[in-house]
Amino acid sequence: AEAQALDLVFGAGEARQVADRFILKRVDTLVSAAERLAGGDLSVRTGLAHERGELAQLGRAFDRMAAALARRQGESERRRQEAESLAEVGRVILRSVDPGEVGQRIVASLREMLGGTAATLYRVEPGSADLVAVASMGDQGPAEGPLILAKGTGAAGLAVHLGVAV
Numbered sequence: 001a002e003a004q005a006l007d008l009v010f011g012a013g014e015a016r017q018v019a020d021r022f023i024l025k026r027v028d029t030l031v032s033a034a035e036r037l038a039g040g041d042l043s044v045r046t047g048l049a050h051e052r053g054e055l056a057q058l059g060r061a062f063d064r065m066a067a068a069l070a071r072r073q074g075e076s077e078r079r080r081q082e083a084e085s086l087a088e089v090g091r092v093i094l095r096s097v098d099p100g101e102v103g104q105r106i107v108a109s110l111r112e113m114l115g116g117t118a119a120t121l122y123r124v125e126p127g128s129a130d131l132v133a134v135a136s137m138g139d140q141g142p143a144e145g146p147l148i149l150a151k152g153t154g155a156a157g158l159a160v161h162l163g164v165a166v
Contacts, residue, residue: 026055033062042070103135111137120147122156131157 029046036044044066048059095101103121111119118138122131125148133147152161159165 022053023055026051026053026059030055030059030062033059033066037062037066037069042066042073100135104137107135107137120156122149122160124160129160131160 026048029048033044033046045063046059048056049063050056051059107119107121110116110121116138118136120136121134123134124130125132129151131149131151131153136147149157152158
């Protein structure tokens with residue numbers, strides 16, 4: 001009877017080791033992954049994808065959920081950045097309703113983009129078709145009063161008169 005009791009105790013000890021190795025380890029893995037996910041780590045995965053059994057199935061479901069959350073977080077971040085960019089454009093537009101300021105921004109951008117030493121933005125004067133400078137940047141030489149090019153005068157006037165780039 002004592003031998004049978006000893007066998008039962010020994011068998012219970014082995015069962016405990018099996019439970020520790022196969023069940024509790026997986027439960028600990030799932031708990032740890034859930035805590036990391038709750039802490040904001042969207043890259044966490046259980047590592048149970050290739051295991052068998054119900055706990056492994058739960059691990060695969062957890063991994064799919066974490067991947068979906070990471071994907072949604074990425075999409076949300078992309079939309080947030082787009083919204084911030086649009087808001088900045090709106091602020092620039094609201095700040096720049098003055099045509100002179102808008103013109104200065106345009107000539108500064110063109111001068112930098114084209115690598116020129118000067119840039120001028122003209123508007124066509126109704127009636128005369130003269131070009132009147134709206135904004136100018138760089139060295140255009142000495143000038144008194146507003147810069148006006150008579151119709152067809154200079155490279156810009158010729159381009160407008162002919163309707164082609166010069």
